[in-house]
Amino acid sequence: MVKASVLGASGGIGQPLSLLLATSPLVDELSLYDVVNTPGVGADLSHINGTAKITAYLPENGAGLEKALTGCDIVVIPAGIPRKPGMTRDDLFKINAGIVRDLVTGVAKFCPKAFVLVISNPVNSTVPIAAEILKQHNVFDATRLFGVTSLDVVRASTFVADVVGGDRTKYRVPVVGGHSGETIVPLLSQITPSVDIPADKLDALVNRIQFGGDEVVKAKDGTGSATLSMAYAGFRFAQALLKAAKGETGIVEPTYVYLPGVEGGKEIQEIVGGLEFFAVPVELGPSGAVKATNPLPSATDYEKKLLNTAYEGLKGNISKGVEFIAAQN
Numbered sequence: 471m472v473k474a475s476v477l478g479a480s481g482g483i484g485q486p487l488s489l490l491l492a493t494s495p496l497v498d499e500l501s502l503y504d505v506v507n508t509p510g511v512g513a514d515l516s517h518i519n520g521t522a523k524i525t526a527y528l529p530e531n532g533a534g535l536e537k538a539l540t541g542c543d544i545v546v547i548p549a550g551i552p553r554k555p556g557m558t559r560d561d562l563f564k565i566n567a568g569i570v571r572d573l574v575t576g577v578a579k580f581c582p583k584a585f586v587l588v589i590s591n592p593v594n595s596t597v598p599i600a601a602e603i604l605k606q607h608n609v610f611d612a613t614r615l616f617g618v619t620s621l622d623v624v625r626a627s628t629f630v631a632d633v634v635g636g637d638r639t640k641y642r643v644p645v646v647g648g649h650s651g652e653t654i655v656p657l658l659s660q661i662t663p664s665v666d667i668p669a670d671k672l673d674a675l676v677n678r679i680q681f682g683g684d685e686v687v688k689a690k691d692g693t694g695s696a697t698l699s700m701a702y703a704g705f706r707f708a709q710a711l712l713k714a715a716k717g718e719t720g721i722v723e724p725t726y727v728y729l730p731g732v733e734g735g736k737e738i739q740e741i742v743g744g745l746e747f748f749a750v751p752v753e754l755g756p757s758g759a760v761k762a763t764n765p766l767p768s769a770t771d772y773e774k775k776l777l778n779t780a781y782e783g784l785k786g787n788i789s790k791g792v793e794f795i796a797a798q799n
């Protein structure tokens with residue numbers, strides 16, 4: 471029996487993500503949690519003749535979060551405010567840092583062994599916040615905590631196909647680093663199946679992958695950021711993890727992880743200037759992150775320059791998250 475929970479289930483991402491999880495044969499129970507509207511979202515989803523049982527909770531002074539999380543195997547967190555035009559993801563820190571802190575405190579108390587998938591931005595900082603909270607409760611296991619960077623991978627496949635043609639569903643692009651602007655580094659020299667990106671198209675393609683989120687924020691014109699493509703990407707990652715947990719082998723997905731706690735991570739940490747968190751393609755298995763793969767030594771000189779810029783940005787983002795929790799003690 472697999473129990474999944476979506477925290478922030480009534481939101482722009484939360485609703486379509488909950489729909490995808492509710493109709494997945496890999497999920498037996500889906501609990502929805504939000505500060506608003508979960509009774510309606512839950513009633514709506516419960517009419518689907520899928521296999522998952524749907525439960526829905528509001529805060530109820532803390533009791534709702536406890537009920538939503540108790541017995542959970544996988545918790546997906548898209549709770550928090552999205553960007554408006556002119557904002558960076560870091561501008562969301564002020565509000566979303568506290569939301570992620572409080573929700574992950576619930577995870578630590580009520581389902582400490584669950585896989586935790588953090589979508590709330592700024593991911594570069596909210597994942598370190600989640601790790602610090604889990605550490606404080608002595609339940610931190612780096613193999614179970616994931617920053618969801620799948621949307622960068624999904625976008626990269628689409629945008630590569632836009633440039634070179636071919637089947638966009640077939641391209642696998644390792645996207646490493648973090649999840650904001652120049653911390654997003656697509657390793658286009660390592661796309662499979664391999665393709666040659668024309669030199670005069672390279673800068674623009676990299677820029678589009680790094681700033682793809684801005685395209686959606688601009689087009690939505692003040693009403694939010696990517697929700698549907700994010701629900702697709704978030705579900706893709708959750709599904710990969712659930713399949714791996716069931717014993718399917720050979721599943722590798724890029725995700726933002728705590729390097730020192732994942733096999734193969736320390737070697738990467740040395741290359742990335744000691745950063746503790748970094749997105750790399752990770753092999754998934756029954757216990758979560760089984761092994762971090764290291765695509766960095768094969769990076770081209772062009773990609774190494776991008777990587778150096780990313781390290782700088784990530785350093786500040788990671789410290790900001792860690793210091794936010796330290797300041798509260």
Ligand code: NAD
Pocket residue numbers: 477478479480481482483484503504505506548549550551552553562566569572573588589590591592593618619620621622649694695696697700
């Ligand atoms: P939204 O405003 O539509 O939905 C957010 C939901 O969170 C709302 O329903 C709100 O009520 C709920 N919420 C707020 N505080 C809460 C709390 N304490 N507990 C539970 N629920 C709470 O926003 P959205 O478009 O769904 O985006 C959500 C977050 O995901 C944003 O921070 C956004 O930047 C981020 N995001 C990340 C990625 C990524 O690739 N990782 C992609 C897109 C969006």
Ligand code: LMR
Pocket residue numbers: 552553559591621682683684686687695696
């Ligand atoms: C994205 O990449 O679409 C998300 O991180 C949302 C955003 O703020 O751009």
